[in-house]
Amino acid sequence: MPRPQTPYRTADLDLVKKNLSGILSLSTDVVSKQLQTEHPNDVLPLAVMFRTVFSEVHLWQSAVLALVPEMAWVEGPRGVPQIRPEKVASMRFLSLEVPDEDAEQELAQVRTRQVLFERLLDAMPAASKLAYRNMVRWVDYKEHPDPNVRKFPLSSDSAFGYNLLKLESLMADRLRFHEKKCRDMLGLSDSQTTPAKVTFECLVAAEDDMRYFIQRWSVVNDSEELVPECLLAQVSANLSANRALLELAAMEARGKEAEELCVSFLRELNRQGLTSIPEEVDEWPEHEIDRELRRLLTKRFGQGGTMLHSELFSRGPMSDSDIVMVDLWSRELQQRYMRVRGASCEFNQAKDAHAGRHNRFIFALAMVGAFYCKTSTLWEFTGHSNPRYAVFPDPKETSFGNREAPATHAAQVLLQAYGMIFYANSGWNLSGERVREYAEVASVKRSYQQCMLRFAVKGRSSRELLSLHNVLEDSGHASNPDGCSQVHAA
Structure with a gap:
């Protein structure tokens, strides 16, 4: 008796x-x-969709942050x-700026990503489409109710993907609680600063909380028992989770x-006797901060600068245009940092902690460090002949009007460098001794966030994912064990 014919070819299955x-x-x-x-x-249907997407964008899996294979997971700091x-x-997709119309590859x-999600929904059988539409539908960033999300014009995602932000926010809340x-x-x-040992213990407690919540919220109720299992919905949810994980x-x-920048740069500053923010910064008038910052940077790192007598500074003095760039970017980075911190706490609290002239000087130091460490x-987007670019902008770029503000990855390096200097020290010290410890704490926090998302999505049926989505969708914006809201980028 002949075997029943499969509705696909071997090449499709492969x-x-x-x-x-x-x-x-x-x-x-x-x-x-x-x-x-x-x-x-x-x-x-999946084979047709994958071939169509590949014909439109080469290596689409990397382009849309689609893949997190099993082998991608490794043991991180503290064994997490x-x-x-x-x-x-x-x-x-966390850029604050939309690529211009000439950036065809970036826009493609x-x-x-949007085409992929929309085709997954279109390919579903009618019953599945009705059941899962609310979960897998594409949500334009401009339509999102959270103003923090609307700051990121490339962040559009499925409704399920946006609801994962609530899980990340809730975990941050639970960590703060403990x-x-x-x-x-x-x-x-x-x-x-909270001792690292205490933070590690609190992270374990926060993850335990999250596992309890997620397991409870993923239980399929009576109405969801009637919903058909749907691989395409499972694929959609995993695509959103993979973006967040990557x-x-x-x-x-x-x-x-950022860690390597801070350790190398602060070590040399400390060796030359600069172990805290110069006292003269205390005297800067509020309306003269820009001018005074440029003057101090010129005295230390400009022509004839007092800090230039070592191998680290072999690049030579910073030019006037370099110092102007430090001034402009440090102001932008300070504002950006407060917006990000303000997404997880009251903006006034972030402003009180990070808006001062001393903070501005630390942001400027991070940029100077990137300049001399050649960080x-x-x-952010693939397709460049050189896979890396300098965090500190090249004069040729700025002369053409490029890099007027730090790109996403450059900004992230500098923002993390600021955090390492600020939080690894007490008062206004600039010691590099505890930078690696603070960097490890930050790394372990990210690891626990990844583990939480993995537990929430990986290996779960489409009905369990739908149940989780429905709970998060109904949770509103309260930051409590039964609901929360924030932006992934924060």
Whole structure:
């Protein structure tokens, strides 16, 4: 008796299982078995979609941050699993600026993501489309109710993807909750940094909280039991999760770059006797901060500067245009940092903590460090002949009107460098001794966020994901165990 004919060709199965292995973070053997026994009718629609997307954008998987294969997970600091921060990880969709019309490749990468999600929905059977439409529908960033999200014009995602931000925000809330309890018990003042050992313990408690919430919210209720299982909805949810995971991996990579910048630069400043912010900064009039900052930077790092007598400064003095760039970018970075911090706490609190002249000087130091350490970072979008670019802008770029503001990855390096200098020190000291410890704490926090997202999405059925989505969708904007809201970029 002849075997029943499959509704797809072998080439279709090979293409689909290869891509789904990375999207679902499962082995190809597991994916192949699931496709052949549980979802044979989904193979051909997925194969057609993958071929169509590939014809429009080469290496579309990297372009849309689609793949997080099993092997991407490695042991990170303190033994906490994290995604290896490789070249495919990017924060391109967290840009504050829309690429101009000449940036065809960049815009194509953004459009491909939307096309992929819309075609996943279109390919669903009628019953699945009705059940999962609200979860997998494409949401334009301008339509999002959270003003923090609307700051990022490339961040459009599925409704499920945006709801993952609530999980990330809630985990940050739970960490703050446990840290506050521990700080109160230890009698720490606001000026004292939480000890790293305490933060690590609080992260474990926060993850335990999140696992409890997620497991409870993923229980399929009676009405959802009637919903058909849908591989295409599962793929859509995993694509959103993979973007979030790879953005955290990209933040991790930028953190490594910032750490090396800070350690090298502060070590040399300390060796030359600069161990705290110069006292003259205290006297800067508010309306003269720009002028005074340029003057101080020129005295230290300009022609004949007092700090230039070592190998680290072999690049020579900073030009007047370099120092102007430090002034302009440090102001922009300070404002950006307060907006980001203000997304997770009251803006006035962020302003009180980071808006002063001393803070401005630290932002400027981070830029000077990037200049002398020749710090580079990965391009946000693929397609460049050189995969990396200098964090501190080249004079040729600025002369053509480019790099008027720091690009996403460059800004992330400098913002993290500021945080390492600010939080690794007490008062206005500039010691490099505790930078690596603070960097490790930040790294472990990102690892726990990744682990939480992995637990929330990976290996879950489409009905469980729908149940989780419905709870998050109904949670509003309250920051409590039953609902929360924030932006992933914060």
